[in-house]
Amino acid sequence: MTHSTLGRLLERVLTDIEGSEGFWHGQRDDVTVYVISDVEHDRMRIMAPVGELRVKDAGFLTILLRANFDRALDAKYALRNKELWSVFMHPLSTIVPDDLGTFVDQVVRLVKNTGSTYASSELVFGVDDDERLDLEFEGDEDAVMGDGEAEDASDSDDDDDPDGESDVDDDDGTAAEFDEFDEAEDEDDDTGWAEGGAGFRS
Numbered sequence: 001m002t003h004s005t006l007g008r009l010l011e012r013v014l015t016d017i018e019g020s021e022g023f024w025h026g027q028r029d030d031v032t033v034y035v036i037s038d039v040e041h042d043r044m045r046i047m048a049p050v051g052e053l054r055v056k057d058a059g060f061l062t063i064l065l066r067a068n069f070d071r072a073l074d075a076k077y078a079l080r081n082k083e084l085w086s087v088f089m090h091p092l093s094t095i096v097p098d099d100l101g102t103f104v105d106q107v108v109r110l111v112k113n114t115g116s117t118y119a120s121s122e123l124v125f126g127v128d129d130d131e132r133l134d135l136e137f138e139g140d141e142d143a144v145m146g147d148g149e150a151e152d153a154s155d156s157d158d159d160d161d162p163d164g165e166s167d168v169d170d171d172d173g174t175a176a177e178f179d180e181f182d183e184a185e186d187e188d189d190d191t192g193w194a195e196g197g198a199g200f201r202s
Contacts, residue, residue, distance in 0.1 A: 001092055006037055006044070006100075013101050031108045037092050044092040046103055048111045050077075050084040067118035075106040075120040086110040086120075 003021050011017055014026030014033055024035045028048075037044040064077040064084075078087040086107045095103075106120040113119050 001044075001095055001097070003037060003039060005097075006035070006092070009097055009100050010035055013104050028104055028108045029112070031111050033104060033107060039092065042091050042093050044090055044095060046075075046088040046107050047078075048086045048107050050086055050111050050114050053079065053082050053084045063118060071117065071119035071121075072110055073106060073120050074103055075110045077110070084114075086114075 007020060007024065010024050010026065014024070014028055014035075017024055017026035019025055022037045022039075026033055031048050033046065033048045035044070035046050068076050072086075075086050075088045078085050088103045088107050090103070110118075110120040
């Protein structure tokens with residue numbers, strides 16, 4: 001597919017479309033959608049801003065990664081600096097014209113469903129209960145210790161912390177420190193993200 005062909009197809013899918021030759025933006029269901037393509041590298045990207053990420057709780061990033069696994073299907077969550085985006089990527093030359101609208105809709109739906117289902121479609125393609133995918137990791141002490149030994153090791157870890165605090169989130173066991181996202185003005189803000197994106201440059 002060429003830039004000109006892609007541009008003509010986008011005119012059918014997006015409203016208020018602007019741009020040309022590898023960079024377009026327009027509206028789909030009140031969501032701003034950007035489309036970037038590169039003929040030389042044979043890549044294209046459909047993306048829409050979700051909002052600004054304000055991470056102090058690693059649980060929110062865990063939600064996004066889990067969504068990418070089973071319910072954000074062709075569209076995925078991605079980060080650009082502190083911006084949270086819904087993104088679809090594909091080789092430019094092999095994308096099927098009839099599928100373009102479907103991929104745009106998935107990107108848009110993922111934006112709209114952030115904060116609720118975190119899904120890009122009605123399908124949840126989950127394989128959480130498939131034991132064939134269970135992995136064993138080297139260095140997993142709990143896997144090789146007995147229950148009593150594992151508890152002793154946990155108690156020892158607690159004793160090493162003089163303040164009795166942990167730098168691991170109690171809910172999901174994921175690290176809770178993301179200093180690169182923390183700025184002075186956000187110190188009192190414990191929300192995971194701020195909806196919006198109107199300030200993104202076109």
